Structures are given as structure tokens and as C-alpha cells.
Amino acid sequence: MQLLKDRIIKEGRILEGNVIKVDSFLNHQVDVNLINEVGRKFKSLFQDVKVDKILTAETSGIAIAAIVAQYFNAPMVFARKTESKNLDKDTYTSEVYSYTKAKTYKIRVSKKYLREGENILIIDDFLANGKALEGLIDIVKQAKASLVGIGVVIEKGFQEGGRKIREKGIRLESLAIIDSIEGGEFRFRE
Amino acid sequence: MQLLKDRIIKEGRILEGNVIKVDSFLNHQVDVNLINEVGRKFKSLFQDVKVDKILTAETSGIAIAAIVAQYFNAPMVFARKTESKNLDKDTYTSEVYSYTKAKTYKIRVSKKYLREGENILIIDDFLANGKALEGLIDIVKQAKASLVGIGVVIEKGFQEGGRKIREKGIRLESLAIIDSIEGGEFRFRE
Numbered sequence: 001m002q003l004l005k006d007r008i009i010k011e012g013r014i015l016e017g018n019v020i021k022v023d024s025f026l027n028h029q030v031d032v033n034l035i036n037e038v039g040r041k042f043k044s045l046f047q048d049v050k051v052d053k054i055l056t057a058e059t060s061g062i063a064i065a066a067i068v069a070q071y072f073n074a075p076m077v078f079a080r081k082t083e084s085k086n087l088d089k090d091t092y093t094s095e096v097y098s099y100t101k102a103k104t105y106k107i108r109v110s111k112k113y114l115r116e117g118e119n120i121l122i123i124d125d126f127l128a129n130g131k132a133l134e135g136l137i138d139i140v141k142q143a144k145a146s147l148v149g150i151g152v153v154i155e156k157g158f159q160e161g162g163r164k165i166r167e168k169g170i171r172l173e174s175l176a177i178i179d180s181i182e183g184g185e186f187r188f189r190e
Numbered sequence: 191m192q193l194l195k196d197r198i199i200k201e202g203r204i205l206e207g208n209v210i211k212v213d214s215f216l217n218h219q220v221d222v223n224l225i226n227e228v229g230r231k232f233k234s235l236f237q238d239v240k241v242d243k244i245l246t247a248e249t250s251g252i253a254i255a256a257i258v259a260q261y262f263n264a265p266m267v268f269a270r271k272t273e274s275k276n277l278d279k280d281t282y283t284s285e286v287y288s289y290t291k292a293k294t295y296k297i298r299v300s301k302k303y304l305r306e307g308e309n310i311l312i313i314d315d316f317l318a319n320g321k322a323l324e325g326l327i328d329i330v331k332q333a334k335a336s337l338v339g340i341g342v343v344i345e346k347g348f349q350e351g352g353r354k355i356r357e358k359g360i361r362l363e364s365l366a367i368i369d370s371i372e373g374g375e376f377r378f379r380e
């Protein structure tokens with residue numbers, strides 16, 4: 001998606017540990033016009049599949065998934081990281097290891113909102129090592145729902161998450177795959 | 191907003207401590223069609239003001255603010271609760287006391303994304319004691335931005351937050367104000 005790549009080149013910054021900072025449009029300030037184009041793109045990429053529900057995880061995926069869900073005319077569910085009075089006790093739960101925080105956390109979805117046989121499209125902002133997505137995939141499996149695909153805005157192609165997910169036969173569409181960031185320059189996969 | 195009130199009556203549940211659970215459409219599963227109507231309504235209520243930016247806080251406000259921001263053709267910024275590599279060191283920070291969790295947490299917005307003189311509309315899912323909104327109001331003040339109003343989806347009218355915010359002369363629009371939940375029934379303010 002050229003519009004997105006242009007924006008990454010223009011505003012993205014590379015931090016220590018190969019963290020890609022795009023907080024001006026994706027995960028702190030959110031450019032809703034750009035995310036609308038992201039939604040339109042995912043709809044065209046997944047136009048052949050029936051999507052009953054969009055699934056994402058706290059926190060950065062939520063704004064994107066909400067806007068994307070409009071294009072599929074489907075409800076959006078976000079997995080919660082924290083226990084909350086607003087969350088049922090009866091949840092699908094998975095553990096996610098965070099490399100940046102060097103600890104494991106849990107994500108939870110109420111069993112009411114993922115049903116057996118539903119067609120689920122997972123949406124997230126970033127894919128690096130894939131641990132967060134693995135947690136969401138696990139939750140979809142626990143619910144005996146059907147994972148029709150995963151849509152990611154930015155994939156760090158130099159980390160292993162994308163390859164591992166594709167090797168499982170899961171349909172993964174990333175709108176920008178960054179293959180290297182050497183010398184402070186983003187190189188995208190064609 | 192009748193559509194919203196009907197939905198609260200149909201699906202809302204009342205938990206211990208007067209917690210109102212609407213996780214089937216507002217803050218776990220999100221009905222994006224309903225939230226689109228919410229966005230349309232806020233746009234009509236605030237049609238007379240110029241809005242440069244929508245501000246909300248993690249977590250439950252994000253999906254709503256993202257969709258509402260489309261109606262104002264403005265970027266959305268969400269205050270972060272956790273420190274993150276994706277967040278600048280240079281932030282506006284405020285402390286928020288959570289009654290449900292009985293502890294104080296910080297919310298942070300990068301100084302880059304709130305500028306002096308910008309017209310800010312704050313959006314959130316719930317207003318009860320108003321502590322989270324007070325934190326956001328404080329951040330807008332620190333930035334010397336201009337708070338044009340606050341839009342809340344559900345206000346618990348039997349708690350003091352709404353009254354205190356209105357007494358400050360801040361324009362507050364709540365789409366459903368629940369004045370009592372006695373006997374397990376929602377009574378809305380006219």
C-alpha cells in the first residue's frame with residue numbers, strides 16, 4: 001500500500017532495538033483518513049471471504065480494527081490485557097510473551113463474543129515476532145471459530161513472525177513489509 | 191439518543207457496585223454500526239464548533255473516538271496508561287484515581303500531538319466520578335490547547351462527575367444519562 005509506505009518513510013523513526021516508531025499516525029495519534037484507506041484495502045484483499053467478526057488485542061490494534069470493521073459491516077472484539085469488572089469470568093485466555101517488556105501477559109476474550117463456526121478476521125497494527133498474533137490465533141482455536149485470515153498494517157519482515165504464521169498455512173496480508181532498516185532507511189518487500 | 195438507550199435496556203447489566211456492563215456493544219465487543227450513529231450524533235451536537243483533534247484515553251474510549259473522529263475529519267489521539275517505547279519521553283502527564291481498582295495511574299500524551307491553541311473535543315465511553323475525564327482536561331490545559339467540549343456515550347447521572355464538569359462551565363454532551371438503576375431498571379434523564 002503505497003500511501004502507507006510513503007507515510008512510514010516520511011514520519012517513521014527507528015529506535016534502539018529495531019523498534020519502529022509511527023506514533024504520529026498509527027498508534028498514539030491516529031490518522032483516521034489513512035486508517036480508512038487501510039480498511040478499504042483490507043476489504044479488497046479479503047473480499048472473497050465471509051467475515052463475521054473482527055478480532056484484535058489491546059491497545060494499538062483497537063482504533064484500526066474499529067475502522068476496518070466498518071468495511072466488513074461486522075462487530076469488532078478486542079482481547080483485554082487486564083482483568084476488568086466489564087469482563088466476564090468465563091473467558092478464552094492465552095498467554096503472550098512480550099520481548100520489549102520481557103514478560104508474559106494474558107489476553108482474554110469473553111466466551112460470549114466468539115462462537116463456534118464464526119468466521120474471524122484478526123487485525124493488528126504490527127507484526128514482529130508474532131507472539132501477540134499467536135495468542136489471538138490460540139483464542140480463535142479455543143472458541144472453535146474459523147480463522148479466515150490476518151491483516152496487519154506493518155510487518156517487520158526481518159523478524160520471524162510473518163514467516164511462521166504463513167508456514168502454518170494461515171492467510172496473512174501485510175500492507176507494508178519492512179525487510180530491512182539498515183542505515184536508518186526503510187526497505188520494503190516488493 | 192433513543193437507539194443507544196434501547197440498547198442499554200436490552201443488553202445492559204448491572205453489577206455489584208453499580209457497575210453498568212455493556213460489553214456486548216460498547217467496550218469489549220463493539221457494534222461499529224451503533225458507534226457510527228454515536229459519531230453522527232456527536233457531530234450534530236458539536237456542529238457549531240471547530241474541532242482540530244479528538245482526545246480519549248486507553249482503553250475503552252479508543253474504538254469510539256476513532257469512529258467519532260471520522261465525522262469531524264480530525265486525527266484522534268489516545269492518552270496512554272503504560273509507558274511504551276512508542277511513546278516519547280516528553281509528555282503531558284496527569285494522574286487519575288480509579289475507584290474500581292482503588293489505585294492511581296498515570297495517563298500520558300506526547301507533547302508533539304497536542305499543540306497550543308488547538309481545538310480539542312474529548313470523547314469517552316463512560317462518565318461516572320469523572321476522574322479519567324479530569325485527567326484528560328488537565329492534559330489539554332497543560333498543552334494550552336482549547337477544550338471545545340466533551341462527548342460521553344453513557345453518563346451515570348447518579349454519580350458526581352457530570353455535575354462537577356458542567357459546574358466548571360465545560361460543555362458536556364452525554365448521549366444517555368442514567369439517573370438511577372434501582373430495582374435493576376435503568377431510568378434515563380429526559
